[in-house]
Amino acid sequence: MDPALLAKYDGARVPRYTSYPTAPHFSPNVGHEVYGGWLEALDTAAHAGSLYLHVPFCKEMCWYCGCHTKIVARYEPIGRYLQHIRREIELVAARIPGRLKVRHVHFGGGTPTMTSPADFEALIDHLRRHFDVVEGAEIAVEIDPRTLTEDMTQALGRAGVNRASLGVQDFDAGVQAAVNRIQPREMTERTLEWLRANGIRHVNLDLMYGLPRQSEESVTRSAEIAMAMDPDRLSVFGYAHVPWMKTHQKKIVEAELADSIGRWQQFAAIARTLEGAGYAPIGLDHFAKPTDELAVMQAQGKLRRNFQGYTTDDAEVLLGFGASSIGQMPQGYMQNAVPFDHYAEAIDAGRLATVKGLRLSDEDRLRRAVIERLMCDMAVDVGALAVQHGMPAGHFDEELAGMDDLVADGVAVVEGRRVTVPESARPLMRLPAARFDTYLSTGAGKHSRAV
Structure with missing residues (x-):
């Protein structure tokens, strides 16, 4: 270029x-009462649904992070938060006439696998009690290999998880130090061994470009290492430096960031490496094996895009649970309260936590x-x-x-x-x-x- x-x-x-329209244009005109009305009007015979659960906790902050997350050193806040999500599931399901069929479940964060194995399995059981999670439904979980345990991996397998997205970003030790995410290659390889041993064989790896200290050579090496791990899909995201919005990004040394040409060269180097090995480019920033459903759907003109990025999920109903989560109904979009205490306050009061959204014209x-x-x-x-x-x-x-x-x-x-x-x-x-x-x-x- x-x-x-x-x-x-x-x-x-x-x-x-x-x-x-995008989230910055959501307004308080769509609050919990409007969302409740949308749920009550839902025709479960005409619509299947998808579920997104946001678990906004991490053990430590990655300095590039743009997510709504909270650093915790104890389990008690996580356990209390999961109680609120279970209650929110009950509140939402009670407003829906009939029983909603669900074909996709996605756990995002934060680090969803910071939950205990018992709590995660109990949460999946709770979902199955309140929704008709169909046989063969995709159940996907975002994973930080630095905190995943073998016990938790076994719980994921028992709960029916069949897709895992692993955050990697870069395998270069210098880059990892510059963004406060130390994750040796062996740690990621061990995580993949655990997942595959427990029947979770559909794996995505996340890489990034535009991070401090990256170069064409370093991102190429990271892409080669990632391919050696044989993922089905890879996401390649550009780092968005917005320290005025995410103050922890001020810890990143701006002088170590590439300019626009350097960013493009890094992305192009990753793309050449992945495509040269047979991965198909998917939209803006994804790559997949030609046999993967994502690539097949793109070839058929059926690829979709939602809040989780490129997807095979064509559901008009996406129910979001947890603080800051965003959902979609045929009528429009809705988002829960972002601050944890505001979210918890709504659920404790027995009302939906939706505070803003947008009605589609x-x-x-x-x-x-x-x-x-x-x-x-x-x-x-x-x-x-x-x-x-x-x-x-x-x-x-x-x-x-x-x-x-x-x-x-x-x-x-x-x-x-x-x-x-x-x-x-x-x-x-x-x-x-x-x-x-x-x-x-x-x-x-x-x-x-x-x-």
Whole structure:
């Protein structure tokens, strides 16, 4: 990619589009009463669902972290928090008419595996009592290999977990020291041995670029080490340096961060390494074996994107549990209180913890579909999609006419009403997507850099 092009778009801040409209535009207009009404109106015969459980605790802070998490040295806060999640599950399930079928369950964090083995199995049992978790449902857990125990791995297997996402970020000791995440290669290998021995064979590894002290050579070595561990999928995320939002990031030495060209070179080096070994690029930042369901769904034009990133999950109903968790209903989005005490206060009072969200309009749904297809397929026929949504074929003609600069720069190709992102511009795919975002001007400062 042309270095001048990277420099041109270096200052652009655009969403990652795990939803549309994005979370900065949520408002208190969607609170616990609105969410309760949405739950009561849910047609469980027409909709299957997915569940997301947020466990926001870690043993220590990784300085690059952008998640809602809390550092704890004792188990008591975790145990108390799990009691609140179990109560929230009861409150939500009680508002739903009938029994919701569930095909996907995802535990995120934080570090979900900081729960005790007994508490984790009890939580899974609690979910199964209140929802119809179908046979063969994907049950995925995010794992920090630094804190996982063999006992906990055995509990994951007994509970039916069948997919694990391991945080790695980088195998270089110098980079690990610079971000306060010391994780020797042997630790990750041991975790994989435990998982596979307990029947958890679907494994994702997370890598990052743009971290301090990284280089093309170091990220290439990390990608090679990761591939030797034979994961089904790899996520390759760019570090978002936002110390004004995440104050712990101030501990990162900014002079050790690469510029936009360096970041691009690091990503390109990882991509070359993974694709050279046969992994298929998936959207913006994922790679998968060609036989993996993620790659198969992309080839079929059925890949989806939600708050967990690229997914095979097409459910319109995603119920979020825990502090800060975000969910989705056919009517719109909802988010729980972020501060732990506010979340707990709501649950203790017997009410849903939702404090903000967004009610979708028909226009929002259409633009969401356009953005999702661009993010998943790198191409979309906006005219055909508009017609499918009951709008005129020329609904987006103004947006198409306004993409001349992206077309001239090779970031987009416009043919009639079809927009395509060239392979060479894959890392910049969020820029064409953002041209269909009518909310962006009021929240641009809250998003990550485009490069």
